[in-house]
Amino acid sequence: MAYFQRHKGIFPLLLLLPGLLWLIVFFAVPLYYQAKISLNTGSPFEGFRFAWHWSTYTDAIRTYHTQFIRSFIYAGASTGLSLLIGYPLAYAIAFRGGRWRNALLLAVILPFFVTYLVRTLAWETILDDSSPLVSFLQTLGIVGKNGHVLATTSAVIAGITYNFLPFMILPLYAALERIDPRMLEAGADLYGNRRSVFTRVTLPLSMPGVVAGVLLTFIPAAGDFVNAALLGSPKQTMIGNVIQSRYLEVNDYPTAAALSFMLMAIILVMVAIWAKIAGTESLMGAETA
Amino acid sequence: MATEAYPAPAAATAKAARPPGVSPWRRAGRTVIHWSLPVYAGLALIYLIFPIAIIIWFSFNNTHSRFNFVWQGWTLKHWKDPFQVPGLLDALKVSIEVALLSTLIATALGTMMALALVRYEFRGRAPLNFFIFLPLATPEIVLGAALLSLFLSQSKVFQLGFGTILIAHVMFNISFVVVTVRSRLIGFDRHLEEAAQDLGANAWTTFWRVTLPLIAPGVVAAALLAFALSIDDFVITNLNSGSTVTYPLFIWGAARVSIPPEVNIVATMIFVVTVLIAILTVWQARRAEKLSEVRPEQEAIA
Amino acid sequence: MSERNIDKLIDELVAAEINRRQLLRRGAAGAMSVSAAAFLAACGGGGNALSGGTKTAAEKTIPKGEVGTQLNFSNWPLYIDVDHGKHPTLEKFTKETGVHVKYTEEINDNNEFFGKVRQQLASGSSGGRDIIVMTDWMAGKMIRLGYIQKLDKSALPNVNANLVDNLKHIDFDPNRDFTVPWQSGQTGLIVRKDKVGDVTSVNEVFNPKWKGKVTLLTEMRDSVGLTMLGMGKDPTTGSVDDMMAAVNKMNDNVKNGQIRRFTGNDYLKDLPKGDTWIAYGWSGDAVQLQADNKNIEFIHPDEGFMLWTDNMMVPVGAPHAYTAEVFMNWIYQPQVEAPIEDYVNYVPPVKGTKEALLKIDPEVAKNPLIFPDAATLAKGHAFKTLSPADEDKLNNAFQALIGA
Numbered sequence: 001m002a003y004f005q006r007h008k009g010i011f012p013l014l015l016l017l018p019g020l021l022w023l024i025v026f027f028a029v030p031l032y033y034q035a036k037i038s039l040n041t042g043s044p045f046e047g048f049r050f051a052w053h054w055s056t057y058t059d060a061i062r063t064y065h066t067q068f069i070r071s072f073i074y075a076g077a078s079t080g081l082s083l084l085i086g087y088p089l090a091y092a093i094a095f096r097g098g099r100w101r102n103a104l105l106l107a108v109i110l111p112f113f114v115t116y117l118v119r120t121l122a123w124e125t126i127l128d129d130s131s132p133l134v135s136f137l138q139t140l141g142i143v144g145k146n147g148h149v150l151a152t153t154s155a156v157i158a159g160i161t162y163n164f165l166p167f168m169i170l171p172l173y174a175a176l177e178r179i180d181p182r183m184l185e186a187g188a189d190l191y192g193n194r195r196s197v198f199t200r201v202t203l204p205l206s207m208p209g210v211v212a213g214v215l216l217t218f219i220p221a222a223g224d225f226v227n228a229a230l231l232g233s234p235k236q237t238m239i240g241n242v243i244q245s246r247y248l249e250v251n252d253y254p255t256a257a258a259l260s261f262m263l264m265a266i267i268l269v270m271v272a273i274w275a276k277i278a279g280t281e282s283l284m285g286a287e288t289a
Numbered sequence: 290m291a292t293e294a295y296p297a298p299a300a301a302t303a304k305a306a307r308p309p310g311v312s313p314w315r316r317a318g319r320t321v322i323h324w325s326l327p328v329y330a331g332l333a334l335i336y337l338i339f340p341i342a343i344i345i346w347f348s349f350n351n352t353h354s355r356f357n358f359v360w361q362g363w364t365l366k367h368w369k370d371p372f373q374v375p376g377l378l379d380a381l382k383v384s385i386e387v388a389l390l391s392t393l394i395a396t397a398l399g400t401m402m403a404l405a406l407v408r409y410e411f412r413g414r415a416p417l418n419f420f421i422f423l424p425l426a427t428p429e430i431v432l433g434a435a436l437l438s439l440f441l442s443q444s445k446v447f448q449l450g451f452g453t454i455l456i457a458h459v460m461f462n463i464s465f466v467v468v469t470v471r472s473r474l475i476g477f478d479r480h481l482e483e484a485a486q487d488l489g490a491n492a493w494t495t496f497w498r499v500t501l502p503l504i505a506p507g508v509v510a511a512a513l514l515a516f517a518l519s520i521d522d523f524v525i526t527n528l529n530s531g532s533t534v535t536y537p538l539f540i541w542g543a544a545r546v547s548i549p550p551e552v553n554i555v556a557t558m559i560f561v562v563t564v565l566i567a568i569l570t571v572w573q574a575r576r577a578e579k580l581s582e583v584r585p586e587q588e589a590i591a
Numbered sequence: 592m593s594e595r596n597i598d599k600l601i602d603e604l605v606a607a608e609i610n611r612r613q614l615l616r617r618g619a620a621g622a623m624s625v626s627a628a629a630f631l632a633a634c635g636g637g638g639n640a641l642s643g644g645t646k647t648a649a650e651k652t653i654p655k656g657e658v659g660t661q662l663n664f665s666n667w668p669l670y671i672d673v674d675h676g677k678h679p680t681l682e683k684f685t686k687e688t689g690v691h692v693k694y695t696e697e698i699n700d701n702n703e704f705f706g707k708v709r710q711q712l713a714s715g716s717s718g719g720r721d722i723i724v725m726t727d728w729m730a731g732k733m734i735r736l737g738y739i740q741k742l743d744k745s746a747l748p749n750v751n752a753n754l755v756d757n758l759k760h761i762d763f764d765p766n767r768d769f770t771v772p773w774q775s776g777q778t779g780l781i782v783r784k785d786k787v788g789d790v791t792s793v794n795e796v797f798n799p800k801w802k803g804k805v806t807l808l809t810e811m812r813d814s815v816g817l818t819m820l821g822m823g824k825d826p827t828t829g830s831v832d833d834m835m836a837a838v839n840k841m842n843d844n845v846k847n848g849q850i851r852r853f854t855g856n857d858y859l860k861d862l863p864k865g866d867t868w869i870a871y872g873w874s875g876d877a878v879q880l881q882a883d884n885k886n887i888e889f890i891h892p893d894e895g896f897m898l899w900t901d902n903m904m905v906p907v908g909a910p911h912a913y914t915a916e917v918f919m920n921w922i923y924q925p926q927v928e929a930p931i932e933d934y935v936n937y938v939p940p941v942k943g944t945k946e947a948l949l950k951i952d953p954e955v956a957k958n959p960l961i962f963p964d965a966a967t968l969a970k971g972h973a974f975k976t977l978s979p980a981d982e983d984k985l986n987n988a989f990q991a992l993i994g995a
Binding site: 011012013015016018019020022023026027028029030031033034037085086088089091092093096098099100101102103104106107108109110111112113114115116117118119121122123125126162165166170171174175194208209212215216219220222223225226240243244247253256257260261263264267268271 | 326329333336338340343344402404405411421423424428434439456460472473513514517520537556563570574
Binding site: 124128129130147148150151228230232233234235236237241245247248249250251252 | 700702703705706707709803845846850851852853857860864865866983986987990992993994
């Protein structure tokens with residue numbers, strides 16, 4: 001281990017510095033000014049000035065708590081669905097993929113190369129009132145006779161699930177792929193039952209992937225606005241739509257900045273709780289390298 | 290008497306005709322379970338690809354007007370002149386350039402950071418991890434608006450355009466790269482490096498010929514992710530692009546009026562290219578398999 | 592304090608802050624020290640650089656200069672003729688004057704564009720843009736904020752001669768000192784005749800029979816205006832209370848599911864697909880939609896409809912302001928406007944376009960949506976110009992309504 005100790009002093013710093021600088025200048029500094037703006041007082045037409053105007057935060061919560069809660073519910077539902085759909089697929093690619101592995105992975109991220117908007121618009125076509133899919137759902141009775149799927153909550157959740165599915169699958173795959181198949185054999189030798197091998201060997205070993213996947217899906221989903229805008233109605237507005245509107249349509253920068261920070265804070269709290277529950281420290285800190 | 294005393298043998302012989310221990314029900318059950326996974330996975334894949342199929346399908350739509358929403362019949366007319374929509378090709382070029390550059394920079398910076406974070410003990414590692422994680426938790430609209438304020442307040446240094454888009458993309462990609470590479474590094478076996486050192490390699494050789502190839506899958510995955518994120522980014526780019534138009538921005542603008550079939554055609558082309566790459570990797574994997582039959586020790590490392 | 596001064600103040604505050612921290616941070620990386628130099632420069636010249644948007648720019652007209660070689664024109668999508676990847680009109684201009692036009696379709700929404708460029712405009716820079724096209728009310732707002740350059744009328748003889756009479760004066764720009772209309776349009780009802788039959792009243796959108804098949808517009812003045820007309824109020828003269836009443840009515844109809852959603856141009860997909868049967872929509876789109884589906888019709892409601900204009904303007908800091916004037920003047924010839932109109936299908940502001948179009952495309956020339964007769968025009972209403980306080984109040988209420 002000599003070579004690691006010798007370079008302990010400045011080497012890590014050298015490795016860190018470029019990336020760190022980039023993040024500081026283009027992430028931390030701008031955020032600092034946004035924080036200041038969130039404490040501004042005034043209005044879009046008379047101008048803003050800095051004052052410790054904390055009531056922006058309380059007003060924002062009071063006015064928009066519905067959208068906040070709704071966003072987290074949608075994000076949670078989509079994440080759950082993503083997990084249900086994505087885990088078996090990741091498992092299949094990792095353990096049964098063989099030589100098709102990379103091809104399948106490419107298939108998974110293929111939707112990415114067809115811009116976000118085009119994907120969502122394709123769903124508009126699939127879910128429109130006269131489409132075969134909706135007619136099928138109508139015969140099944142899931143959708144009312146004059147009902148529609150677009151401009152409802154289901155469409156928005158379906159859209160979010162679809163758009164962030166690759167974010168769930170890739171980390172899951174990475175974690176599953178690293179599991180040594182001999183572990184599974186050992187488990188089978190010791191327990192002899194497929195289900196317990198899965199629940200007591202595979203699942204725990206893949207937990208870092210589950211954690212990463214859940215986070216990478218939930219976080220952007222909570223702040224999303226495109227799906228709600230294209231597939232939903234005003235009753236499905238998420239906090240992302242509100243922030244977007246405050247910034248661009250109404251130019252109410254303090255409220256927009258305040259909402260953004262609150263969203264960030266809530267997400268971080270949820271992440272911390274989730275990391276505790278899932279019990280993995282590999283999230284942020286204590287690497288055992 | 291003999292038959293009464295030994296009813297069992299008759300039953301035994303009756304049972305012996307079947308293979309021992311596995312009833313056909315159980316075998317059927319096992320087959321179902323064995324195949325249910327691939328079937329489920331297959332359905333999930335279809336779910337992923339289906340909207341793309343729709344997009345490709347609509348590139349053959351025989352549109353009478355500018356609009357491409359209702360199916361009106363087959364035609365190849367759009368394919369004859371796919372880039373006739375002004376601005377589409379330019380926007381695509383810009384997007385690809387930004388994506389390539391930002392991927393390169395972000396992967397390099399991020400991999401270095403990941404190495405430093407995982408390998409070395411130093412003070413402030415935990416807060417640093419947290420700091421790197423923050424951009425992932427920040428809503429895109431915040432990142433975009435905050436950056437815009439910075440660029441505008443320093444307008445002598447930053448002109449809104451290609452440069453600012455690049456800066457923004459590298460910024461949000463770094464965190465993704467760090468997280469991805471780090472998860473690969475964590476399970477990394479240090480002993481391999483020690484072994485290399487024992488065999489006489491110096492630090493640089495060890496890194497170049499042992500470490501890097503072993504973390505390569507993680508780095509490649511991170512680069513792919515960064516590329517995809519950059520090509521697809523809309524919110525942050527929208528605010529920081531000035532009057533430069535990237536592909537997602539072009540689509541957003543076009544979507545307000547109608548997405549021309551040419552966009553579908555570009556999507557189809559991307560699909561075809563990706564399929565070709567996929568076939569290439571399969572072919573490559575088969576070659577690797579064949580090699581490993583000749584040299585088994587290679588497989589142990591991969 | 593005015594908005595401009597506040598922005599200026601914040602920018603200087605930002606620059607000053609960073610400056611101080613630079614000095615404190617020793618051994619900072621090269622990047623920071625480069626920026627420090629730039630910040631110092633910006634700070635020193637800060638006062639002058641940021642005053643471009645003040646009244647002085649607005650009072651001076653654009654000086655005559657040389658026609659340059661480049662023009663940067665920012666516009667809405669599909670607002671100029673296109674043929675096989677090229678813009679014939681722009682190419683004609685290049686041929687006649689030698690000026691290369693960089694045409695960017697970056698404007699998708701008045702507010703969104705304003706949000707993107709306002710800080711630049713406040714600091715006197717147009718981001719390289721020579722001409723931008725904004726709808727009436729946003730044009731008025733930008734003029735009020737001093738972001739637009741005053742035009743030199745002597746450089747615009749064609750405009751003075753050919754601008755249609757009903758647009759010669761408008762309340763936010765009484766003498767057309769800052770704006771030159773690009774296209775006008777009408778907002779009314781676009782319906783699927785085969786689904787809803789003959790419709791004559793705006794209030795048909797609130798008919799429970801069409802529940803879930805109705806979309807209104809995200810453009811506040813269009814939705815509020817039409818709804819007000821249906822309630823018997825006039826958007827040109829009505830009070831803010833009347834407007835808020837219209838917003839409340841729409842809100843009730845969102846809650847009970849009558850209104851499916853609020854769209855920009857997306858009703859263009861919903862109508863042919865049958866997701867929407869009756870929508871607030873724009874006349875130019877209706878002409879295009881009819882080509883696809885004969886069942887789609889634009890209706891001028893009995894109660895009235897909304898009239899609006901998109902205007903060309905030269906923002907402060909435009910690098911080729913005189914060339915911009917030359918271009919705007921050149922457009923105002925009927926034979927130039929006709930092919931644009933043939934493609935865009937809105938209402939041209941140039942006199943004589945109809946006659947010129949009769950020669951190229953008589954069907955379009957005879958379309959009443961593109962050349963409405965006087966009787967129809969009489970039922971059109973422009974939306975009142977609001978005071979900033981009222982605009983804020985209404986905007987906030989409307990944004991909450993459409994789900995933001």
